[in-house]
Each structure stands twice: as structure tokens, then as C-alpha cells.
Amino acid sequence: MSITTDERYRLFIGGERAEASTGEYLTTEDPATGEPIAQYAAATAADVDRAVEAARDALNGWQAKQPGERGEVVQGLADAVRDNAEELARIETLDQGKPLTSSRRAAEGLARCFEYYAGAADKLEGKSIPAGEDALDFTIREPYGVSAQIIPWNAPLNLAGHGTAPALVAGNTVVIKPAPTTPLSALHLAELFDEAGVPPGVVNVVTGGAEPGAALSGHEGVDTVSFTGSVPTGQAVMESAAKTITPVTLELGGKNPAIVMPDADLDEAVSSIAIGIFSNAGQICAAADRAIVHESVYDEFVERVVEWAESMTLGPGEEDPDMGPLNHAEHYETVLDYIDVGVEEGATLETGGDPLDGEGYFVEPTVFSDVSNDMRIAQEEIFGPVLTVIPFGDRSEAIDIANDIELGLTGGVFSRDIKTALRTAREIDAGSVYVNQWFGGPLGAPFGGVNKSGIGRQMGLEGLDSYLQTKNIAVDLTMDEPDES
Numbered sequence: 001m002s003i004t005t006d007e008r009y010r011l012f013i014g015g016e017r018a019e020a021s022t023g024e025y026l027t028t029e030d031p032a033t034g035e036p037i038a039q040y041a042a043a044t045a046a047d048v049d050r051a052v053e054a055a056r057d058a059l060n061g062w063q064a065k066q067p068g069e070r071g072e073v074v075q076g077l078a079d080a081v082r083d084n085a086e087e088l089a090r091i092e093t094l095d096q097g098k099p100l101t102s103s104r105r106a107a108e109g110l111a112r113c114f115e116y117y118a119g120a121a122d123k124l125e126g127k128s129i130p131a132g133e134d135a136l137d138f139t140i141r142e143p144y145g146v147s148a149q150i151i152p153w154n155a156p157l158n159l160a161g162h163g164t165a166p167a168l169v170a171g172n173t174v175v176i177k178p179a180p181t182t183p184l185s186a187l188h189l190a191e192l193f194d195e196a197g198v199p200p201g202v203v204n205v206v207t208g209g210a211e212p213g214a215a216l217s218g219h220e221g222v223d224t225v226s227f228t229g230s231v232p233t234g235q236a237v238m239e240s241a242a243k244t245i246t247p248v249t250l251e252l253g254g255k256n257p258a259i260v261m262p263d264a265d266l267d268e269a270v271s272s273i274a275i276g277i278f279s280n281a282g283q284i285c286a287a288a289d290r291a292i293v294h295e296s297v298y299d300e301f302v303e304r305v306v307e308w309a310e311s312m313t314l315g316p317g318e319e320d321p322d323m324g325p326l327n328h329a330e331h332y333e334t335v336l337d338y339i340d341v342g343v344e345e346g347a348t349l350e351t352g353g354d355p356l357d358g359e360g361y362f363v364e365p366t367v368f369s370d371v372s373n374d375m376r377i378a379q380e381e382i383f384g385p386v387l388t389v390i391p392f393g394d395r396s397e398a399i400d401i402a403n404d405i406e407l408g409l410t411g412g413v414f415s416r417d418i419k420t421a422l423r424t425a426r427e428i429d430a431g432s433v434y435v436n437q438w439f440g441g442p443l444g445a446p447f448g449g450v451n452k453s454g455i456g457r458q459m460g461l462e463g464l465d466s467y468l469q470t471k472n473i474a475v476d477l478t479m480d481e482p483d484e485s
């Protein structure tokens with residue numbers, strides 16, 4: 001598994017590498033330099049047909065396995081990821097741009113995710129429903145069939161596995177469609193899976209842009225679609241899935257509020273929020289985008305978070321800096337445009353805002369103060385290293401600001417007072433709320449959004465619900481009792 005700039009990656013269909021039907025290739029580049037890394041096959045709708053057919057053909061064999069056997073195969077994937085963690089981390093850093101330490105953490109997180117779901121394989125129980133003495137009623141949980149996994153470019157290694165693991169243990173087969181700027185980790189994973197004994201066709205990978213994504217989400221042979229990405233593409237996925245009445249799980253964007261109360265431990269709030277917004281150069285759906293800070297500690301918070309931002313090292317991910325580049329040229333331009341918008345809207349640019357001289361898609365960690373919640377930089381997901389800091393006077397105003405937004409993925413509150421912290425956590429409209437930390441929660445915690453941030457949950461036992469449907473079985477037990485007279 002070595003990467004060279006002239007290597008060509010083919011699709012992975014039915015356990016084999018396959019050319020795209022057109023024979024065409026696209027290029028993926030190193031975001032730290034803008035230089036090409038490798039070419040990969042540009043899948044078309046016809047290639048998606050082949051991948052879905054392979055996944056359908058593999059369904060019977062996969063579902064015929066004992067649940068525990070499926071669990072063992074998925075445990076084998078955890079082991080394969082761990083055994084190849086360094087290689088996978090380097091691929092992720094090269095293709096996505098993130099610092100090596102965070103790619104290594106991602107590889108370990110992926111191994112743990114497979115492990116977690118491997119253990120659940122033989123515990124996917126139904127329930128019995130009281131039906132009286134003349135009847136028996138119970139449910140069984142059945143796989144949907146073929147699961148499409150359409151994933152974005154910000155965390156391609158983890159996201160290739162987060163839906164695949166529960167889908168597999170539940171008895172589904174999978175077609176993964178990675179994003180066009182980060183195709184490599186899913187292709188490497190598929191090969192590892194093959195070596196680890198996943199039967200041919202159980203996991204397939206089609207690479208390319210919108211065409212294979214759209215073909216997959218509207219495909220008659222796909223039984224459930226899990227999409228992680230932007231709101232507009234999520235809407236398109238939902239529309240095309242509507243034609244075939246295919247269920248969708250949508251993990252979409254965030255513009256997440258972090259409320260800092262006057263009694264917060266400021267060290268904790270500053271470090272958590274800085275890590276929350278600058279990790280992966282802000283390209284995290286759960287990022288701490290909007291710091292909503294009480295006016296009594298506002299100036300001190302801004303001063304300290306600016307110090308934090310200015311102390312950060314930037315560089316190519318393989319040098320393991322604090323922050324790497326943005327993932328690709330178009331996104332880099334978008335983030336720089338948002339910084340201009342912030343200045344035009346009248347926010348104060350406290351630090352950052354500039355690209356780095358030289359090659360690659362680097363943007364400095366950026367902090368805006370004097371932000372009001374109706375500004376575009378407070379309402380729209382920038383998905384870059386740009387923190388907006390908004391003042392508030394009392395707790396109800398903080399909640400109003402936090403919830404005055406169309407999205408609702410994560411949120412957070414910093415307070416030393418338990419009642420304030422927990423009431424505020426309950427009142428923030430979001431799928432996950434962090435208290436006195438950011439990016440909290442164990443592996444088993446469900447993750448997903450409210451409002452326009454999505455539908456359904458990934459991770460945890462709830463994450464299995466996207467891959468299992470309930471069948472109810474009703475049995476008549478009435479008997480003609482023998483006449484004993």
C-alpha cells in the first residue's frame with residue numbers, strides 16, 4: 001500500500017478493482033501543496049449500477065451468516081485498521097490535509113467503531129408485545145438490504161466506517177461513495193476489508209463527484225441511504241430518494257453555539273472553544289463556530305482566544321502542526337470570501353484572516369469579535385478556522401441567540417453552576433450538547449442533528465436504527481379445546 005504520484009486507483013466492485021466504464025480518471029491533490037497525489041477512476045451512473053448489483057448479489061450470503069459470524073468479520077476489520085493504522089493515517093493526512101496526530105486518532109477511532117459494532121452483532125433483539133392468551137405478537141429486526149454511504153471530505157477515513165460498521169453487522173451490504181477530493185482512504189479501506197475476509201460485494205467503493213452520488217441516492221437497487229455532507233446536497237439526496245421511497249439518514253452542517261456564562265472557568269472555555277473551532281482547520285460539522293460570551297467576561301475571552309490562535313503552528317499535516325491546510329482550492333476561496341464578508345458586515349477582525357504565503361490552502365486561525373447573530377458570518381456554515389464571538393447580557397438572551405439559526409447539530413455551555421449548565425444544555429436546540437468541554441461523549445453516544453442539521457442518528461446503539469427495519473409477527477394461538485365432558 002504505497003502512494004506515489006503516478007499511481008492509478010480503480011473502483012472496488014465485487015471484491016475486485018475495476019476501471020470506470022468510460023476509462024476516465026480524476027486527480028486528487030495534496031492540499032498542503034496543491035500538487036497531484038494520484039489519479040482515481042471517475043465512476044459514472046453505469047458503474048454505480050455495477051456496484052449496486054454486486055452489493056445485491058452479496059446480500060443472501062451475508063445475511064445467511066450467523067449474527068456472531070458477522071460480528072467476527074467486523075471485529076477483523078477493527079484489527080485490520082489497527083494493524084495498518086499508521087499507513088491509513090498517512091494516507092488521510094496526505095489526501096485530506098489534517099495533522100498526523102489527528103489522523104492517527106482517526107484511525108484508532110475507526111478501529112474502536114468497528115469493535116463497538118462487532119460486539120452488537122448478536123444483540124439486535126426484537127421485542128414481544130402483550131397480546132392476550134390467544135395470541136403471540138413479537139417483532140424481529142431485519143436489515144434493509146443495500147446501504148449507500150455517501151460521505152464528505154472533512155473526515156473521510158472515519159466517515160467511511162461510521163455507517164459501514166453498523167450496516168454490516170445488521171446484515172446489509174454497502175456501496176461507499178467518497179468525496180471527489182478525498183477518495184483514497186475509502187479505497188485503501190476496501191482493500192484491507194478484502195484481505196480481512198469480507199466476502200466479495202459486501203463492501204464496494206465508487207469514486208467520483210456528483211454523478212455517482214446522485215445515481216446512488218436515486219437507485220432502485222439501494223434500500224437505504226446514509227448521507228453526510230452539506231444541507232443543499234442533503235436536500236437533493238432526499239428528493240431523489242423520494243422517487244423510490246428509500247429511507248435517508250442525513251448528517252448535515254452545523255453552526256454551533258458555545259455559551260460562556262459569567263461564572264465559567266475561562267481557561268476551560270477558551271481552550272475548549274479554540275480546539276473546537278481550529279481542529280481540522282474548522283472543517284468539522286460539530287465545530288464551536290459561535291462563541292456566545294457574557295459581556296462581563298467578553299473582553300477577556302476575546303483576548304485569550306486571540307492569544308491561543310496566534311500561538312498556533314500551521315503547516316503540512318505530515319509535519320504534525322497544530323493546524324493543516326483547508327482541503328481544496330474552491331473551499332479555500334470560500335473561506336477567504338467569508339472573511340471578507342465579516343469585515344464588510346462590520347465585525348472586528350481580531351486576528352488572522354489571511355492566507356499563508358506560498359503553496360497550499362492555508363488560512364490563519366481567525367477570530368471576529370463584535371459579531372451580531374444576524375450577520376452572515378454568524379448564520380452560515382463557514383467550515384473553516386473562523387470563530388465568531390457574540391456578546392450577551394442574560395441567560396435567556398444567550399439561549400435566544402443560540403437557537404436563532406436554521407441548523408442544530410451541536411452546542412455547548414460553560415458554567416460552574418450545575419443548574420445553569422444543565423438548564424442551558426436542555427434549552428439549546430441541538431442533537432448533542434457539550435458541558436464544560438467540546439467534542440465530548442463516548443463512542444456509544446448517538447450523534448446527529450435537529451432542524452436542518454439532519455435526520456437520524458449515527459453512532460451508539462441508536463446508530464443501528466438506520467440499518468434495521470422492524471417486522472411484526474402476529475400469531476393466532478386460539479385452540480379448539482378438546483371436549484372433556
Ligand code: NAD
Nearest residue numbers: 151152153178179209210213214229230233251252253285
Ligand atoms: P457535499 O454535500 O458537497 O458532498 C458530500 C458528498 O455528496 C460527496 O461525496 C459528494 O460528491 C456527494 N454529492 C455531490 N452531489 C451529490 C448529489 N447530487 N447527490 C448525491 N451525492 C452528491 O459536502 P462536502 O462539501 O463534501 O462536506 C462538507 C459538509 O459536510 C459540511 O456542510 C459539513 O458540516 C457536513 N458534514 C456533516 C457531518 C455530520 O455528521 N453532521 C459530518 C461531516 C461533514
